[in-house]
Amino acid sequence: MTSARVDDRSFVARFGEYPRTLDCVHCGLCLPKCPTHVLTGREADSPRGRIHLMRGWAERRYELSESALDRIDRCLACRACESVCPSGIRMGEMAESFRHEMNRAGRPSGLSASRAGRFLLDRVLPYRERIALLTDLLAAYQRSGLRGPVDRLLSRLAPGLAPALALTPDVPSRHIRRVETERTRPDGWRAEGERCARVALFLGCIAAEWYAPVHRATIRVLTANGCDVVVPDAQTCCGALDRHAGRLDEAERLVRRNLAAFAAVGVDAVVVNAAGCGASLREPLGTVPSGTPPVLDVCAFLHELGMRDPRRSLARRVAYDSPCHLLHAQRVGKSVVEELLRRVPGLELLPLRDEDHCCGAGGVYNLLRPDVADEVLRAKVEAIRETGADTVATGNPGCAMQITKGLRETGIEVVHPVELLDEAYANGPTG
Numbered sequence: 001m002t003s004a005r006v007d008d009r010s011f012v013a014r015f016g017e018y019p020r021t022l023d024c025v026h027c028g029l030c031l032p033k034c035p036t037h038v039l040t041g042r043e044a045d046s047p048r049g050r051i052h053l054m055r056g057w058a059e060r061r062y063e064l065s066e067s068a069l070d071r072i073d074r075c076l077a078c079r080a081c082e083s084v085c086p087s088g089i090r091m092g093e094m095a096e097s098f099r100h101e102m103n104r105a106g107r108p109s110g111l112s113a114s115r116a117g118r119f120l121l122d123r124v125l126p127y128r129e130r131i132a133l134l135t136d137l138l139a140a141y142q143r144s145g146l147r148g149p150v151d152r153l154l155s156r157l158a159p160g161l162a163p164a165l166a167l168t169p170d171v172p173s174r175h176i177r178r179v180e181t182e183r184t185r186p187d188g189w190r191a192e193g194e195r196c197a198r199v200a201l202f203l204g205c206i207a208a209e210w211y212a213p214v215h216r217a218t219i220r221v222l223t224a225n226g227c228d229v230v231v232p233d234a235q236t237c238c239g240a241l242d243r244h245a246g247r248l249d250e251a252e253r254l255v256r257r258n259l260a261a262f263a264a265v266g267v268d269a270v271v272v273n274a275a276g277c278g279a280s281l282r283e284p285l286g287t288v289p290s291g292t293p294p295v296l297d298v299c300a301f302l303h304e305l306g307m308r309d310p311r312r313s314l315a316r317r318v319a320y321d322s323p324c325h326l327l328h329a330q331r332v333g334k335s336v337v338e339e340l341l342r343r344v345p346g347l348e349l350l351p352l353r354d355e356d357h358c359c360g361a362g363g364v365y366n367l368l369r370p371d372v373a374d375e376v377l378r379a380k381v382e383a384i385r386e387t388g389a390d391t392v393a394t395g396n397p398g399c400a401m402q403i404t405k406g407l408r409e410t411g412i413e414v415v416h417p418v419e420l421l422d423e424a425y426a427n428g429p430t431g
């Protein structure tokens with residue numbers, strides 16, 4: 001038995017908060033939805049197997065061997081099991097507090113386990129200027145013409161780097177990357193036509209630089225729909241990767257900084273275009289201060305607002321893939337996004353088999369466990385190719401990177417749904 005002192009965030013201390021976990025009725029409904037169980041068929045790779053292991057340990061019935069810990073740790077935190085479980089298990093929350101306790105017990109995993117991982121979480125992700133600087137270096141490297149041969153050499157010399165190199169997208173040019181904040185654009189962006197709302201846009205950490213075109217598209221779509229948009233300068237990383245790594249105190253500090261930054265600008269809502277970040281901000285770890293505006297995914301927000309009809313026709317055959325943290329964590333179903341996309345003239349929406357299945361991204365899971373992640377991705381790529389789509393829409397940067405990697409050489413483009421709406425608003429809305 002691990003002898004670490006427990007604190008109020010630990011799995012053991014919080015175990016009493018998971019009564020529905022104790023009610024796992026072993027029905028097995030979660031098994032076909034769990035990517036790791038689908039791959040191996042092993043009980044220990046299933047949600048109920050993981051619950052059994054964590055529960056036995058929390059009740060101090062047995063020690064966890066390295067191999068049992070590894071089985072628990074193979075969880076992608078996709079939370080697909082939560083959507084189907086009749087007992088209402090909360091696997092995401094359980095996994096976070098379990099990892100928190102393992103960190104305290106000196107048995108860290110994932111990003112918590114390495115010096116490089118902790119450096120990334122502590123010294124890079126919360127600092128936008130550092131990410132910007134690193135992105136400048138990356139951009140210079142990508143434009144130097146050395147990328148192909150150097151990537152191949154690095155992958156051979158340091159195989160641990162290969163997954164990151166394979167996933168890294170082409171970063172946009174610098175003038176697009178720097179989305180203006182309230183420091184550089186104090187009045188933000190003005191609504192077109194009748195004003196319906198004033199919203200704040202969340203940028204994220206790496207996504208602030210690498211996915212700046214999605215942020216710019218989001219701003220244009222929001223203003224086309226009658227929203228004033230501001231980008232608070234004091235916002236920071238959402239803390240999702242800290243949560244995945246069981247660093248709950250660090251995650252809570254980041255979420256609090258964000259909520260305070262958004263409360264200070266007086267908006268009707270905070271709009272997020274990255275499903276993982278949205279889930280982290282919508283499920284804060286502590287009490288939410290009064291005056292905090294609601295946090296909404298951009299598609300859910302537009303749906304609720306009553307989106308204006310775009311005018312321009314798009315000749316695209318589109319398959320929509322639900323990010324797990326939009327579907328299972330935020331409970332924004334595919335119908336919400338598909339209803340928006342159906343309003344685009346000319347756009348053909350194609351049904352995607354198993355669109356509710358994980359793509360293997362899982363935060364940085366695809367960097368930490370590329371073998372499992374690649375297997376999970378293979379099934380997703382097959383399903384996408386079956387549709388005959390020329391475009392895949394998905395609303396999370398991690399999923400976009402993962403699916404792009406799987407579709408390389410196919411000519412199928414991966415975009416955010418809001419980029420399609422933006423393209424369709426190029427001639428303005430009809431209303």
Ligand code: SF4
Pocket residue numbers: 023024025026027028029030031047048051081084085086087088089
């Ligand atoms: S669906 Fe829920 S109750 Fe059924 S086996 Fe899975 S975790 Fe247990």
Ligand code: SF4
Pocket residue numbers: 033034035036037045046047050074075076077078079080081082091092
């Ligand atoms: S969160 Fe995903 S990977 Fe983890 S147990 Fe549930 S379904 Fe399986």
